[in-house]
Amino acid sequence: MRTYDLAPFYRSTVGFDRLFSLLDRATADASPGYPPYNIERTGENAYRITVAVSGFAQDELSIVAKENTLTIKGEKAGSENGKDKGEVLYRGIAARAFERVFQLADFVVVKNASLEHGLLHVDLVREIPEAKKPRSIPIATGATAAPQVVNGSAEKAAA
Structure with missing residues (x-):
């Protein structure tokens, strides 16, 4: 017999449906x-x-x-x-x-x-x-904060 009703959690949470489905399965029947x-x-x-x-x-x-x-x-x-x-x-x-x-x-x-x-x-x-691992982003200071030109593409775009 189930003693916990998880229905209010389904209505008030977004993105945690898998977690509550696992809880449902765990409490429904004890695994053999x-x-x-x-x-x-x-x-x-x-x-x-x-x-x-x-x-x-x-x-x-x-x-x-x-x-x-x-x-x-x-x-x-x-x-x-x-x-x-x-x-x-x-x-x-x-x-x-x-x-x-x-x-x-x-x-x-x-x-x-x-x-x-x-x-x-x-x-x-x-x-x-x-792609999922955290990576460190360097912080630029005042003089080095200017964007860098790669292969002169900025000059061609301005002309």
């Missing part, structure tokens, strides 16, 4: 706890998501990065009951399909992914383009 995962910061602009996917082979996992979302899916290739391995008396190891969706910040890209010892590691890096 399967499979467990960690999010680590490995550098100033580097991150790693580690998902426990024991029992899944590399071809049974898929990673899709689209816009600002990273989706990790796992599906078992076939039913294990059809294989002549014997009858399972108790199933305590989960082998069900899963889908985990992570919201990524702007300019975060997936660098690589690796599967080792039942853990799926997805490495992310935030790469801010040069």
Whole structure:
């Protein structure tokens, strides 16, 4: 049951609709706890998501990065009951399909992914383009404040 009504915020704010949509999704349903995962910061602009996917082979996992979302899916290739391995008396190891969706910040890209010892590691890096980085603007003083002539184009324009 939802106890917070975010409708007044939608009416009184401009440009924060994505933030309130994320809050809506976070409070609507608690995300399932399967499979467990960690999010680590490995550098100033580097991150790693580690998902426990024991029992899944590399071809049974898929990673899709689209816009600002990273989706990790796992599906078992076939039913294990059809294989002549014997009858399972108790199933305590989960082998069900899963889908985990992570919201990524702007300019975060997936660098690589690796599967080792039942853990799926997805490495992310935030790469801010040069056009978006802050730059220092020099301040001119009185004598150097005059505009500079490039290739004599100002003389040609005046003539």
